[in-house]
Amino acid sequence: MSTPVESDEPTRRDFIHIASGTAVVAGAGFLAWPLIDQMNPSADTLSLATIEFDVSSLEEGAQVVAKWRGKPVFIRYRTAAEIEEARSLDVNVLKDKQTDSERLVPGPDGKLKPQYLVAIGICTHLGCVPLFDPKDTKGGEYGGWFCPCHGSHYDNSGRIRKGPAPTNLEVPPYWYMSDTVIQIGKEASV
Amino acid sequence: MSGQSNYNPKTGIEKWLDARLPIIRLGVDTMIFPSPRNLNYWWTFGAILAVMLVSQLITGIILAMHYVPHPDMAFDSVQHINRNINWGWMLQPMHAVGASMMFLAVYIHMFRGIYYGSAKNPREMIWIVGMVIYLLMMATGFMGYVLPWGQMSIWGAIVITNLFSAIPPEAAGTAVTQWLWGGFAVDGPTLNRFFSLHYLLPFLIVGMVILHIWALHIPSNNNPTGISIKTKADTLNFHPYYTVKDAFAIVVFLMIFSYFLFFKPDSMGHPDNFIPANPYSTPAHIVPEWYYLPFYAILRAVPDKLMGVVAMFASIGVLFALPWLDTSKVRSMRYRPLAKQFFFLFVLVCLGLGWAGAKLPSDLVFVTGVDADGHEVGLTFVWMSRILTIYYFAFFLVILPILGLVEKPKPRPASIEASVLGTDKGDN
Ligand code: HEM
Numbered sequence A: 001m002s003t004p005v006e007s008d009e010p011t012r013r014d015f016i017h018i019a020s021g022t023a024v025v026a027g028a029g030f031l032a033w034p035l036i037d038q039m040n041p042s043a044d045t046l047s048l049a050t051i052e053f054d055v056s057s058l059e060e061g062a063q064v065v066a067k068w069r070g071k072p073v074f075i076r077y078r079t080a081a082e083i084e085e086a087r088s089l090d091v092n093v094l095k096d097k098q099t100d101s102e103r104l105v106p107g108p109d110g111k112l113k114p115q116y117l118v119a120i121g122i123c124t125h126l127g128c129v130p131l132f133d134p135k136d137t138k139g140g141e142y143g144g145w146f147c148p149c150h151g152s153h154y155d156n157s158g159r160i161r162k163g164p165a166p167t168n169l170e171v172p173p174y175w176y177m178s179d180t181v182i183q184i185g186k187e188a189s190v
Numbered sequence B: 001m002s003g004q005s006n007y008n009p010k011t012g013i014e015k016w017l018d019a020r021l022p023i024i025r026l027g028v029d030t031m032i033f034p035s036p037r038n039l040n041y042w043w044t045f046g047a048i049l050a051v052m053l054v055s056q057l058i059t060g061i062i063l064a065m066h067y068v069p070h071p072d073m074a075f076d077s078v079q080h081i082n083r084n085i086n087w088g089w090m091l092q093p094m095h096a097v098g099a100s101m102m103f104l105a106v107y108i109h110m111f112r113g114i115y116y117g118s119a120k121n122p123r124e125m126i127w128i129v130g131m132v133i134y135l136l137m138m139a140t141g142f143m144g145y146v147l148p149w150g151q152m153s154i155w156g157a158i159v160i161t162n163l164f165s166a167i168p169p170e171a172a173g174t175a176v177t178q179w180l181w182g183g184f185a186v187d188g189p190t191l192n193r194f195f196s197l198h199y200l201l202p203f204l205i206v207g208m209v210i211l212h213i214w215a216l217h218i219p220s221n222n223n224p225t226g227i228s229i230k231t232k233a234d235t236l237n238f239h240p241y242y243t244v245k246d247a248f249a250i251v252v253f254l255m256i257f258s259y260f261l262f263f264k265p266d267s268m269g270h271p272d273n274f275i276p277a278n279p280y281s282t283p284a285h286i287v288p289e290w291y292y293l294p295f296y297a298i299l300r301a302v303p304d305k306l307m308g309v310v311a312m313f314a315s316i317g318v319l320f321a322l323p324w325l326d327t328s329k330v331r332s333m334r335y336r337p338l339a340k341q342f343f344f345l346f347v348l349v350c351l352g353l354g355w356a357g358a359k360l361p362s363d364l365v366f367v368t369g370v371d372a373d374g375h376e377v378g379l380t381f382v383w384m385s386r387i388l389t390i391y392y393f394a395f396f397l398v399i400l401p402i403l404g405l406v407e408k409p410k411p412r413p414a415s416i417e418a419s420v421l422g423t424d425k426g427d428n
């Protein structure tokens, strides 16, 4: 038998090594994905995704906490003075610049309903539930909410005004099914 | 040590087994190996930790026989263990208090390593494996604390898993948190997987402890002088000399453990954890378990969310690099007059950070006066944490590297034997 000639050309054996190596890596990847993905939210968790709420049951100046996807959702009936305060603010003083109207959705007539503010009640810092109490100082220095965990203050529009939280309280997807009923978890189909 | 073995099988059956599965040889060579003759009591904490790990495993497996990892039943099942299960009143606190005692021992063990230069050449791998054990312990302790599903359990879980939301949502921050939770918030799926992992991780710790001890058997122990073993006269066999010394220390440690277990079982926990978990109401003041407080203080010292999380992980990460950051050729700080002072200050800083982590950031350490509205002003805990955090990092990243190059060490004894017998007052 003659000794094989040294050559830089890829051989059939190189090809087989690379092809089988690639197949093993790809196969391991396919196998790993189910093992990782099983930890993601399950089908039943995903299907509990919408709730309905009748805002006419609220009293002026009060808030209720609805439960949506395991999270608290603040639904607050703001007074005229509070709305005025939220609207007159210069957005440039904000860390996360948003006007009050950008945080609201229109009713069936196409007009905003500024008295109802809907926001997810989870501090955008590390997830505590901020406290609300307009009669007391518990709601923080800006008449909205105060997070006791590391001291974030939100205004009545849920915008971050002071403290470590990086962004405003998140507004969940919601829409007015009628003049008084909102559905959280879905946006109005345009 | 590596290389030759101290085992001579005598009986026929021992010879037969040794040729097939040399397990007795492994045991003998693990126990009979030359150790420095001058080890002090700071060297007993490794053995104490091993005993505590076994205790946690046994009590944990027992608790798992009665515990129910379901959000509606977990809290009650822990109460049921305490009130109804035979000996549950003792076994449940043994596990909960035991976790605290284990962390106490591990912190002493780690400070020992820094002071005597045990992390340095040739023991870098012992130290790094130790750091992996420490990380696994932190994960285990955190998930264990979630299991009783009280208010501190759930809010601890919420705050800690939200650390990952510091990753911007565009870079998968939201995807990561939802994957950890198995939902849109910390809930039943989270509790269930934490139970599964809390059961798993201690066994990984056992595996890492085996590597830790294996790595220890290559260079043998460091010692209070930091100088290497030169002759047989510098050593004693591990058994019986140190098995007995360790056993004595273990008994003393278990007496302290028993005091807390039988007289103050709840002193290391938080009263809010006797309130069942409520994801819609945050307690006024969330604190982690005491052994995470220094890191919690570092997290809160930084005003920016992402940078706070980065600083917290970096404060643990920097410990991995310790063997290379401490540049001094002299191992033991006994002979390093400056390093010694910076070290004791570092210990105080860690305790100070722990104190700051337990307080509200806006609380005052001391009062310097009153402002125009009549409110007291002074040094707040958040500012104290900032100052201490700077020292924490400076100790590793500035002081240790530079000190090793500029400090003039004191004379060291010629050998371990000479230091013990006092026959030599040192050559250089
Ligand atoms: C390094 C080892 C371990 C550490 C540091 C540790 C830590 C903890 C902590 C801090 C708790 C909370 C206790 C409380 O507040 O009541 C806990 C609970 C628990 N652990 Fe562990 N653990 C360890 C090993 C294990 C093992 C090996 C198992 C099971 C095989 C286990 C099973 C449990 C169970 C079932 C609970 C919940 C019952 C209870 O809260 O008392 N643990 N653990």
Ligand code: FES
Binding pocket: A123, A124, A125, A126, A127, A128, A147, A148, A149, A150, A151, A152, A163, A164, A165
């Ligand atoms: S979680 Fe609200 S301020 Fe940190």
